[in-house]
Structures are given as structure tokens and as C-alpha cells.
Amino acid sequence: MVRSPLITASILAGINGALAALLTCGPFQYDPAQYVCWSNAFLCPIKAGEPLSYCAGACYSKFMYTCSPQTNTLSLLPTLPPGTPFRLxxxxxxxxxxxxxxxxxxxxxxxxxxxxxSYCPVAQVGAACPAGNTTQFVAFDGSVSMNVLVPGGQAAYLGPDSIMGYTQAHSAYIPEGSKRTGFAAYAGGGFVNLNSGGWGWVACPSTSPVGGGGYWRLVARNETTAGELAVWGCREVNLKVEVVDQRPGEFGAWQYA
Known part of the structure; x- marks a missing residue:
């Protein structure tokens, strides 16, 4: 019985502390760790560490959209021209x-x-072997491939387990249920999964059920996996597009291994 007042006081202190941390945005109170206030009137959430911007009644991500300062209208960023090499x-x-x-x-x-x-058959290719020390991509009409020289190329895809992968050189095999299209690489923005139910990207630790290789594995969130990925310690991320300055005929690698 003696402990009850102490517990109650502790709970009240925590509540009061949380309330004290709230900020005001017009008539609203908000947690600055979860929202950002625009013009002291509009609240937008923070997603994957990005405070969403505000335009004409909508919150938007600069990884996908732009707002015209002249007309105050929201529009999609342009996608990269087909075949443009980029890193993420x-x-x-x-x-x-x-x-x-x-x-x-x-x-x-x-x-x-x-x-x-990466790998290159030096005996056959010799000095023409690309450096192969960075991972590069190219996009074509919603699909994405690895920026490689090997005949037949290497296609990137979203597997049925929501893990991003790419095909083996000299093989077109993709696991059944994978998604080969539905992606966009936006100029000055990000690489986005536009497939139905897509909720963005996460980096999952090697200790998680979808981890591996000792690194953070790239996984797509969706409406059925979002809760599990959070429990497994996966971190929400945006994927920033960086165009690679290359001359025609240059590639990121002969093939990615």
C-alpha cells in the first residue's frame, strides 16, 4: 500500500514530462520526434528520418515529389532517362x-x-574490364538492371520474400512470385517501389530472419510485413539516387557476383 502513491507520482511525472516535450503548431500539439510543423499551421509526419514537406494541402517526400514555388502545385520528380547509370x-x-x-x-x-x-574474365577481356568496385544500376520503363557489360545483362528484382536481388550472369532465372517491374528512379530524388502495397524500404540487420552476409539487407516493406520488420530491428530508409558520370560504353562491372 505504501508503494501506490510513489508509482502514481512516477506515472504522473512521466506524463507531465511527455506533455512538456510537446510543441504547438497552430491549435495542435505535436511530438517533434514524429512530426514537423509548417507555417505554424500544418503538421507533416517524419518518415525514415525525413520530415515530409508541405505543398497545397499535402505532405510529400522530396525523394519522389517537388512543389512549384510559382504555382504551389505538387508534381512527381522526373524519372532518369532510360539507361542512365546510377548508384544508391x-x-x-x-x-x-x-x-x-x-x-x-x-x-x-x-x-x-x-x-x-564483381567478376571479370581478365584473360578474355583484359584492359576493358570495368573497375567493378561500386554497385551501379540502370532503369528502363519501370524495370531496373545492373549496369554490367556481360552478354545478356543481369536483371534486378524484388523476390517473393520482399528481398531485392539480381540474376546470375548468363541466366534469366527469377524466383516465381518475384516482381521485375514497378520501380522508379527519380532524378534528384530516390529509388521507389511503386508496386501495390509497397511501404518503402528497410535495412535489416544480419541477426534478423531476413538478414544475411554480415551486412544490412535491403528489404521492401509492405502491409503484411511492416510489423515483423520493425520487431526484427530493421531500420526504415529512403534510397537516394546518385547519377554516375560515365562516358558511353562504360559500365559498373563486367558482372556482379
Missing amino acids: SASNPSEPGVHGLPVSATGLKLYVGGTTS
């Missing part, structure tokens, strides 16, 4: 363990961080 990196300033890490290809899967694995 994870963006979430609130998660320093993954923020800024490059997306790398190894073992036919894509990871956040880690080392790119």
Missing part, C-alpha cells in the same frame, strides 16, 4: 548506423553497406 545510398539521418551507406551487390542480393562483389 541509404538515407535516414535518425539512424546513423545506416545513414549514407551505399547499396552494394554481393551473392546475388542487395545490401546496405558491405562490399561490392
Whole structure:
């Protein structure tokens, strides 16, 4: 009986502390760790460490949209011209363990961080072997492929387990139930999964059921997996697009291994 007042006081102190941390946005109170206030009137959520911007009654991500300052209208960013080589990196300033890490290809899967694995038959190709030390992509009409020289190329895909992978060189095999299309690489923005039910990307630790390779594995969130991925310690990320300055005929690798 003696403990009850102490417990009650502790709970009240916690509530009062939480209330004290709230800020005011017009008539609303909000948690600045979860929302951002625009013009002291509009609240937008923070997603994957990005405070969403505001335009004409809508909250939007700068990884996908732009707002015209002249007309105050929202529109999609332009997609990269087909065949433009680009790299990806994870963006979430609130998660320093993954923020800024490059997306790398190894073992036919894509990871956040880690080392790119590539191969070139030097005896046949010689000095024409690309460097192969960075992971590069190209996009065509909603599909994405690895930026490689090997005949037949290597297609990237979203597997039925929601893990991003790519095909083996000289093979077109993709697991049944995979998604080959439904992606967009936006100029000055991000790489987005537009497939139905897509909720963005996460980087999952090697200790999670979908982890592997000792690195953060790139996984797509959806309406059925979002809860599990959070429990497994996966971190929400945006994927930032960086165009690669290359001359025609240059590639990221002969093939990614």
C-alpha cells in the first residue's frame, strides 16, 4: 500500500514530462520526434528520418515529389532517362548506423553497406574490364538492371520474400512470385517501389530472419510485413539516387557476383 502513491507520482511525472516535450503548431500539439510543423499551421509526419514537406494541402517526400514555388502545385520528380547509370545510398539521418551507406551487390542480393562483389574474365577481356568496385544500376520503363557489360545483362528484382536481388550472369532465372517491374528512379530524388502495397524500404540487420552476409539487407516493406520488420530491428530508409558520370560504353562491372 505504501508503494501506490510513489508509482502514481512516477506515472504522473512521466506524463507531465511527455506533455512538456510537446510543441504547438497552430491549435495542435505535436511530438517533434514524429512530426514537423509548417507555417505554424500544418503538421507533416517524419518518415525514415525525413520530415515530409508541405505543398497545397499535402505532405510529400522530396525523394519522389517537388512543389512549384510559382504555382504551389505538387508534381512527381522526373524519372532518369532510360539507361542512365546510377548508384544508391541509404538515407535516414535518425539512424546513423545506416545513414549514407551505399547499396552494394554481393551473392546475388542487395545490401546496405558491405562490399561490392564483381567478376571479370581478365584473360578474355583484359584492359576493358570495368573497375567493378561500386554497385551501379540502370532503369528502363519501370524495370531496373545492373549496369554490367556481360552478354545478356543481369536483371534486378524484388523476390517473393520482399528481398531485392539480381540474376546470375548468363541466366534469366527469377524466383516465381518475384516482381521485375514497378520501380522508379527519380532524378534528384530516390529509388521507389511503386508496386501495390509497397511501404518503402528497410535495412535489416544480419541477426534478423531476413538478414544475411554480415551486412544490412535491403528489404521492401509492405502491409503484411511492416510489423515483423520493425520487431526484427530493421531500420526504415529512403534510397537516394546518385547519377554516375560515365562516358558511353562504360559500365559498373563486367558482372556482379
